[in-house]
Each structure stands twice: as C-alpha cells, then as structure tokens.
Amino acid sequence: MKSRMMGWIHMDASYHFSISFIELKHSGFQQTRAKGMENFPNEAVIYVLGGPGSGKGTQCSNIVENFGFCHLSTGELLEVEANSTSEYGTMIQEFKKEGKLLPSEIVIKLLQKAMEKSEVKGFLIDGFPRNQENLTAAEDIMKIEPDLVLYFECTEEELTRRLLNRNQGRADDNIDTIKKRLQVYFECTLPVIDYYTQKDKVHKIDAEKPVEEVFEAVKCALSMLKG
Numbered sequence: 001m002k003s004r005m006m007g008w009i010h011m012d013a014s015y016h017f018s019i020s021f022i023e024l025k026h027s028g029f030q031q032t033r034a035k036g037m038e039n040f041p042n043e044a045v046i047y048v049l050g051g052p053g054s055g056k057g058t059q060c061s062n063i064v065e066n067f068g069f070c071h072l073s074t075g076e077l078l079e080v081e082a083n084s085t086s087e088y089g090t091m092i093q094e095f096k097k098e099g100k101l102l103p104s105e106i107v108i109k110l111l112q113k114a115m116e117k118s119e120v121k122g123f124l125i126d127g128f129p130r131n132q133e134n135l136t137a138a139e140d141i142m143k144i145e146p147d148l149v150l151y152f153e154c155t156e157e158e159l160t161r162r163l164l165n166r167n168q169g170r171a172d173d174n175i176d177t178i179k180k181r182l183q184v185y186f187e188c189t190l191p192v193i194d195y196y197t198q199k200d201k202v203h204k205i206d207a208e209k210p211v212e213e214v215f216e217a218v219k220c221a222l223s224m225l226k227g
C-alpha cells in the first residue's frame with residue numbers, strides 16, 4: 001500500500017495558520033492512464049508559468065485535449081472557492097481585485113484536494129507557484145517537485161492588450177488591476193522561474209506567437225518528458 005505524508009492546514013477566522021501532518025493513503029486512488037497519457041511518466045507534474053494573459057489557460061486546454069493531463073489552475077480553484085459558501089470568499093475576491101497573492105495555505109489546500117480527487121495522475125499546475133512562499137509550501141508541505149516548467153514569455157504590452165480584450169467577465173481584467181498583477185508577476189513570480197531555471201527544469205516558450213505556433217513549441221517541450 002502506497003502512502004505519503006502531506007501537510008494539512010488549519011486557519012482560524014483571524015487568518016492565523018497552523019499546519020499538521022496527516023498520512024494520506026493512496027490505496028483507494030486509481031492510477032488511471034488517460035488517453036494520450038500512455039507515454040508520460042506516472043504522476044508527472046508540470047508547472048505552467050508566465051505573465052497574466054500569456055496563454056497558460058489556452059495552452060493547457062490544448063494539452064488536455066491532446067495528451068489528457070489533469071489541468072489545475074490555482075486562479076480558477078480560488079474563483080470556485082470564492083463563489084462557494086467558503087469563509088474565505090470575501091478575502092479571495094478582495095485579493096484578486098487588488099492583484100495580490102493569497103496566502104499559500106489557502107492555495108495549497110485547494111490544490112491538494114483537487115490533486116487527490118483526480119483520477120488522472122499527470123498534472124498541469126497552472127499559475128502556481130508564483131512567489132517564494134508558494135515555492136516553499138510546494139516543496140516542504142506538498143512535497144511536489146515539477147518534472148518540467150513551461151514558461152510562457154510575452155511582453156508587457158501584449159499581455160495588457162490580451163487581458164483588456166479577453167471579454168470573459170473577469171473582475172480583474174481592468175487596467176488598474178492588470179498593472180498590479182503585472183507588478184506582482186515581475187517582482188514575485190520571475191524569481192520563481194529563475195529558481196527553476198537554475199535547476200534546469202524550465203522550457204521557455206515564445207508566447208507572443210499565434211496560438212498554434214505556441215502549441216507546436218509546447219509539444220516539443222512535452223516530448224522531453226516521454227519515457
């Protein structure tokens with residue numbers, strides 16, 4: 001029987017955190033090989049990073065369609081949580097509006113739950129880790145290490161243009177919040193990408209190109225993972 005130690009988080013109403021450890025039994029989880037996943041290693045973890053609007057979600061959809069990974073966007077997980085009866089709903093909406101990063105404890109709890117629930121054990125983790133605190137939580141609490149980091153590089157001008165034209169009703173796609181999100185990205189997330197570059201995990205992709213060309217580069221990066 002396979003088991004793994006994972007951290008779990010408790011938070012009280014005044015946002016104080018404590019972490020305890022529970023042993024999660026994996027015996028009940030099916031190691032299903034989804035269609036398209038046959039050539040990838042079991043439990044592959046791919047981090048998908050890049051500025052807001054760089055096309056992370058767009059390319060993750062393409063990857064899922066072609067290769068069958070489980071796509072987990074932490075921004076979307078937070079949105080779902082905010083729209084539920086969660087006690088953190090207001091906090092999440094406020095942080096998103098300000099383009100600020102939520103405490104790692106909240107994000108990893110949602111991520112852990114989604115990973116445990118997924119039958120497909122190859123993960124595309126979109127938009128995480130995006131600061132040093134996230135990175136430490138991923139390594140020390142979740143005990144996950146990416147097999148590969150896809151880094152979508154794009155200019156600030158193009159990111160801003162795309163976000164202003166996205167038209168998906170996102171409350172943070174307005175110029176004031178976009179400026180704040182970009183600042184957080186440059187200050188907090190680029191150092192995370194540098195960290196994984198030092199570890200030789202990063203595959204940098206020119207995300208300024210049309211969607212189809214970006215996907216060709218993505219396929220090339222994924223081919224390095226195949227066993």
Ligand SMILES: Nc1ncnc2c1ncn2[C@@H]1O[C@H](COP(=O)(O)OP(=O)(O)OP(=O)(O)O)[C@@H](O)[C@H]1O
Nearest residue numbers: 051052053054055056057058162166207209210211
């Ligand atoms: N290569 C591309 N060229 C032009 N437009 C693109 C490209 N990739 C994505 N887009 C468009 O840019 C917008 C942002 O894309 P997407 O939502 O995939 O970005 P994201 O990185 O997930 O952003 P966020 O971090 O805000 O979630 C969408 O309207 C999408 O259709």
Ligand SMILES: O=c1ccn([C@@H]2O[C@H](COP(=O)(O)O)[C@@H](O)[C@H]2O)c(=O)[nH]1
Nearest residue numbers: 074075095096099100101102107127128
């Ligand atoms: O790991 C995360 C992911 C997201 N956030 C907050 O959500 C918004 C939107 O995220 P997208 O990935 O662009 O959808 C982001 O600006 C943060 O406020 C987070 O805190 N942590």
Ligand SMILES: [Mg+2]
Nearest residue numbers: 056057073075
């Ligand atoms: Mg996205």
